[in-house]
Amino acid sequence: MTLHHFKALAQDKQRRALLQRGAFVADRTTDAFCVYLFQIDKFYVEIFFIRESDEIVWIKSFECVDELEPYLTNINISSLLN
Incomplete structure (x- = not known):
């Protein structure tokens, strides 16, 4: 699935695509929201x-890895460094 294809889907079909094809990556919270990050093929979905x-x-979808910055401080990579 491409980012363009995903964005063209209705919201209920986007949710279904996430359940079927998405891989959970991380989560974060703000004052008002809980935000969950998934990866589908070569793009990300919040x-x-x-x-x-x-x-x-x-539901926000993107390819630019710069938008992953809010999650970087929460990802533990210590096991990769050993």
């Missing part, structure tokens, strides 16, 4: 949930 209700309010 799902934004409202913290109080677990309601999905936004």
Whole structure:
């Protein structure tokens, strides 16, 4: 699946594609949201949930690795360094 194909899907089909093809990578929280990061093939998808209700309010997909920066401090790579 390509990023372009994923973005063209309706939100319910995007969620289904994540369940079928996505690999969970990391999560993070903000004051208002819980954000889950997935990888599908060569792109990434963030799902934004409202913290109080677990309601999905936004699905963001991207290829640029610069957008992974908010997750980098939370990824433990110590086992890779040994």
